[in-house]
Amino acid sequence: SRLNFQKQEFFEFSDQAVLSNLYWGIDSIEAAFQSKWPEEKTSRLKNSEKMLQVPALLDEQGVTAGVPNEYLVCCSYFYLSIVKNLQKDQLEAALHFLQAILVSPILVRTQFASELCESVFLSCTKCETQDMGQMRRLQSVPRKDFAEDNLGELTRQMARRYKHWLMYYRVTLYGETTQRQHGRSDILSPAYESQNFGHEKASCTESSKSTEHRYQGQ
Known part of the structure; x- marks a missing residue:
């Protein structure tokens, strides 16, 4: 596990706190599964959510x-x-899952939820991968590297598209004013997203923190 971090003589307190929050946040989920009483389960899940929000706010590049x-x-x-x-909040569960993919589609696909990623994204990216394969034949790019890089990018693009749809749905369903609360105007209708999906590739390499992290804690 990567949480078994490299040996150092000392850690900054903040570093220790971040790793502890992640570890105990995950541990609290497991404890919630074993809880006998609903109140205990609810408390453990709330505690887990608070702890996991700490490492979620890190700079991805560090x-x-x-x-x-x-x-x-x-x-x-x-x-x-x-x-x-x-907690039976499927909408927020989906948004968090899509955010994990936006941060690192390869990690989610290979270490956390390979079957789910395959069922949700593989069929959606198959046609685009074939189209990009034709482009690769016109370039001198190694096949393996090309396939891995572009599968990750296509998965990230689809995750971004799904997330925009869900955020739009949340606004229309609950009457939330997310744009005014955060000074945002980038929650677009599904129709607009479908028409402009092809234009997202130019900015897909940016850190997901630039926009997607802002919904954290709502």
Whole structure:
């Protein structure tokens, strides 16, 4: 496990706190499964959510106690999605899961939820992968590297598209004013997203924190 971090003589307190919050946040989910009383389960899940939100706010490009923040942030959002699912909040669970994919589609696909990723994203990206395969034949790009890189990017693009749809749905369903609360105007209708999906590729390499993290804690 990457949480078995590299040996160091000392850690910054903040680094220790981040890793502890992630570890005990995950542990609290497991304890919630074993809870005999609904009140205990509810309390443990709330506690887990609070702890997992700490590493979720890290800068993805950094490193904490020898562990890449990308891994910590992705892991945090994945387990936050489990917490929300256990709390029967499927909409927030889906948003957290999609955020984990936006942070690192490869980690989610290979370490956390390979079957789910395959069922949700593989068929959606298959046609685009074939189209990009034709482009690759016109370029001198190694086949394996091309396939891995583009599968990750296509998965991220689909996750971003799904997330925009869900956020739009949340606004229309609950009458929330997310844009005014956060000074945002980037929650677009599904119709607009479908028409402009092809234009997202130019900005898909940016850190997911630039926009997607802002819904955290709502």
